[in-house]
Amino acid sequence: MSKSRISVTLTPEIDEMLEQVSRSQNISKSHAIRRAFALLQIAEEERQKGRELGIIKDEGGSLKAVGKIVGINRG
Numbered sequence: 001m002s003k004s005r006i007s008v009t010l011t012p013e014i015d016e017m018l019e020q021v022s023r024s025q026n027i028s029k030s031h032a033i034r035r036a037f038a039l040l041q042i043a044e045e046e047r048q049k050g051r052e053l054g055i056i057k058d059e060g061g062s063l064k065a066v067g068k069i070v071g072i073n074r075g
Contacts, residue, residue: 043072 055067
């Protein structure tokens with residue numbers, strides 16, 4: 001599998017968020033971006049199935065929906 005490169009100009013705010021995530025997870029910025037794209041792919045796959053992404057909380061083995069992620073899978 002070949003890799004490709006792209007150049008992206010980030011706003012200072014996005015760059016700082018990326019820096020914070022990569023630092024807190026002890027990963028490179030590139031790895032953080034790859035994770036973000038993996039989540040975007042999941043969002044798109046689920047959107048095509050008529051589903052949405054949400055945030056859950058594990059309450060002792062019982063899952064509780066606590067939020068809905070909006071805006072990530074709009075066309």
